[in-house]
Amino acid sequence: MFQSLTGAVELGLMYALLALGVYITFRILDFPDLTVDGSFATGGAIAAVMISHGYEAWIATLTAFAGGLAAGTCTGLLHTKGKINGLLSGILMMIALYSINIRIMGKPNVSLINADTLFSPIDSVTWKYILVLAIVVFAIKLLLDAFLHTDKGLALRATGDNNRMIRSFGGNTDNATILGISLSNGLVAISGALIAQDSGFADVTMGVGMIVIGLASVIIGEAILGTRGVFWTTFAVVIGSIVYRIVLALAYRAEWLKLESTDLKLITALIVIVALVIPTIRRHYKQKSNARKRTAELAVSARGKGGI
Amino acid sequence: MLELNHVSKLFNPGTPDEKIALIDIQLKLNPGDFVTVIGSNGAGKSTLMNIISGVLKPDLGDVKIGGTSISHLPEFQRSRWIGRVFQDPMAGTAPTMTIEENLAMAYRRGKPRGLSWGVSAARRKLFREQLQRLGLGLENRLKAKVGLLSGGERQALSLLMATFTKPDILLLDEHTAALDPARAELITRLTESIVREMKLTTLMVTHNMEQAIRLGNRLIMMDKGRIILDIPENRKRDLTVPQLLAEFERISGHKLADDRVVLG
Numbered sequence: 001m002f003q004s005l006t007g008a009v010e011l012g013l014m015y016a017l018l019a020l021g022v023y024i025t026f027r028i029l030d031f032p033d034l035t036v037d038g039s040f041a042t043g044g045a046i047a048a049v050m051i052s053h054g055y056e057a058w059i060a061t062l063t064a065f066a067g068g069l070a071a072g073t074c075t076g077l078l079h080t081k082g083k084i085n086g087l088l089s090g091i092l093m094m095i096a097l098y099s100i101n102i103r104i105m106g107k108p109n110v111s112l113i114n115a116d117t118l119f120s121p122i123d124s125v126t127w128k129y130i131l132v133l134a135i136v137v138f139a140i141k142l143l144l145d146a147f148l149h150t151d152k153g154l155a156l157r158a159t160g161d162n163n164r165m166i167r168s169f170g171g172n173t174d175n176a177t178i179l180g181i182s183l184s185n186g187l188v189a190i191s192g193a194l195i196a197q198d199s200g201f202a203d204v205t206m207g208v209g210m211i212v213i214g215l216a217s218v219i220i221g222e223a224i225l226g227t228r229g230v231f232w233t234t235f236a237v238v239i240g241s242i243v244y245r246i247v248l249a250l251a252y253r254a255e256w257l258k259l260e261s262t263d264l265k266l267i268t269a270l271i272v273i274v275a276l277v278i279p280t281i282r283r284h285y286k287q288k289s290n291a292r293k294r295t296a297e298l299a300v301s302a303r304g305k306g307g308i
Numbered sequence: 309m310l311e312l313n314h315v316s317k318l319f320n321p322g323t324p325d326e327k328i329a330l331i332d333i334q335l336k337l338n339p340g341d342f343v344t345v346i347g348s349n350g351a352g353k354s355t356l357m358n359i360i361s362g363v364l365k366p367d368l369g370d371v372k373i374g375g376t377s378i379s380h381l382p383e384f385q386r387s388r389w390i391g392r393v394f395q396d397p398m399a400g401t402a403p404t405m406t407i408e409e410n411l412a413m414a415y416r417r418g419k420p421r422g423l424s425w426g427v428s429a430a431r432r433k434l435f436r437e438q439l440q441r442l443g444l445g446l447e448n449r450l451k452a453k454v455g456l457l458s459g460g461e462r463q464a465l466s467l468l469m470a471t472f473t474k475p476d477i478l479l480l481d482e483h484t485a486a487l488d489p490a491r492a493e494l495i496t497r498l499t500e501s502i503v504r505e506m507k508l509t510t511l512m513v514t515h516n517m518e519q520a521i522r523l524g525n526r527l528i529m530m531d532k533g534r535i536i537l538d539i540p541e542n543r544k545r546d547l548t549v550p551q552l553l554a555e556f557e558r559i560s561g562h563k564l565a566d567d568r569v570v571l572g
Contacts, residue, residue, distance in 0.1 A: 147423070149425060149426055149427070150421075150422070150423045150424060150425060150426055151412070151413075151416050151421035151422055151423070151424060151425075151426050152421045152422060152423060153426065154405070154409055154412055154413050154421075154426040155413060155416075155421050157402070157404075157405060157409075158402040158405065158413055161402040161403060161404050161405060162398075162399070162401065162402045162403065164394075164399055165399060165400055165401060165402055165413075166402070166413060167383050167384045167387065168361070168383070168387055168390075168391075168392045168394075168400070168470075169387055169413055169414050169416070169417045169469070170384050170385070170387035170388055170416070170417050170418050170419075171384060171387075171413065171421065172384050173384065
């Protein structure tokens with residue numbers, strides 16, 4: 001039991017970068033980016049090929065990041081300059097990346113058994129493993145937070161929030177969109193690189209369904225911890241990724257459920273559906289009560305002929 | 309300062325819905341001019357604003373700021389010179405971001421956006437000072453999300469954001485039309501004092517005749533894509549609303565028809 005829980009936390013931390021990537025596109029840019037399914041495998045493929053050819057694991061991981069950035073940039077260009085519908089741009093890149101990923105690996109999968117990965121020095125001790133992963137993930141989260149509070153980051157957030165407004169202040173929304181999608185897929189690719197190194201192989205199908213898993217993490221995190229401010233929300237997203245893995249681990253352990261590993265996608269879909277529906281219901285009631293409160297306030301101020 | 313030379317714009321050319329939005333517009337604003345624009349529905353007032361700000365490109369003609377043609381520049385590049393307040397109070401601010409973050413974005417108008425902090429201590433101090441001018445107490449709510457503000461507060465913030473970097477041209481597109489009378493009056497007062505204080509060259513579309521006469525030093529009347537009357541300061545001073553309406557009817561041959569028109 002304990003072992004499956006620590007395993008879940010480890011996976012959750014590795015997938016947290018995927019979740020942060022999905023958070024950037026899905027929440028900040030309001031752009032449903034399906035490139036993720038391709039770029040996750042791209043990250044894994046690049047890392048696996050480089051490591052199996054004897055490159056240092058950290059160089060391989062950074063190159064995976066660059067590969068993700070490039071993939072995201074393509075999607076961004078398709079959408080902003082090519083004026084292709086957002087969903088379709090992502091799907092096109094996802095399909096293209098399937099072939100590209102096989103080209104990168106030279107075959108559909110690459111094994112990393114006995115290769116020196118990022119985790120080789122620490123994988124004998126579980127708590128060390130988790131600690132190092134947690135530090136790395138939170139460092140990346142903090143970097144992302146910091147970026148989102150710079151002038152460039154503010155423009156990126158405004159692009160998703162009110163692009164008409166930021167354009168009227170000289171913000172280039174096309175560039176901001178490309179930057180955001182690129183950064184998102186860079187993080188996703190790092191996540192893929194970590195997963196490949198952890199599981200000891202990269203496979204061209206390893207990215208299938210990643211967009212939904214990322215989404216599940218974002219939504220679960222937001223549902224549990226809420227969304228006040230960027231700093232808090234990115235934290236919620238990381239936690240969401242871990243919780244998602246724990247929920248999965250628990251579901252598998254419940255023997256009366258008789259779950260097979262092939263049921264993973266179904267469970268993920270169910271988790272996302274539940275996590276999507278609950279906040280909607282909650283929001284509905286909250287809005288209703290807010291509307292009532294606000295109307296009452298206005299009624300009072302109208303009687304008192306209040307100012308603004 | 310701002311110059312429009314023979315600007316024309318056609319919507320849906322060659323289709324049954326073809327509509328002349330602007331036809332051969334000649335307009336020149338001198339530095340410090342505060343021009344109010346009135347006209348009936350579909351006169352081309354909003355198109356005029358969109359042509360100047362770069363949302364729309366003219367089919368013919370040229371737009372110049374400070375003698376330089378800007379016709380080829382996209383909207384976000386023209387923003388360097390042009391500040392804008394929209395009719396919709398929701399349009400000028402980013403709702404999920406805080407007041408200070410919104411101001412920080414406005415602060416970078418026309419400058420490159422790099423990796424320095426959007427809201428530094430020095431900038432926050434400046435933002436607080438600027439917000440005090442509005443007299444709405446927003447300076448104490450720097451970290452509040454803009455989506456929580458009222459329409460009037462948001463429009464006041466939009467006005468501040470559009471002006472505090474002193475743009476060469478200020479475009480106000482019926483920016484009080486969506487507000488109730490009390491708030492509209494407040495925004496009008498703020499507009500007047502900010503424009504006067506900063507000597508901004510301003511073009512303001514309004515449906516409020518009284519406002520159009522009271523504010524600014526020049527009044528333009530538009531109809532069917534043309535500027536049909538340009539009233540200079542000396543004549544505008546003694547103008548009344550009935551005179552203005554009569555003048556409109558005399559030149560255009562029909563009554564000023566605008567479903568939102570306010571006679572003041």
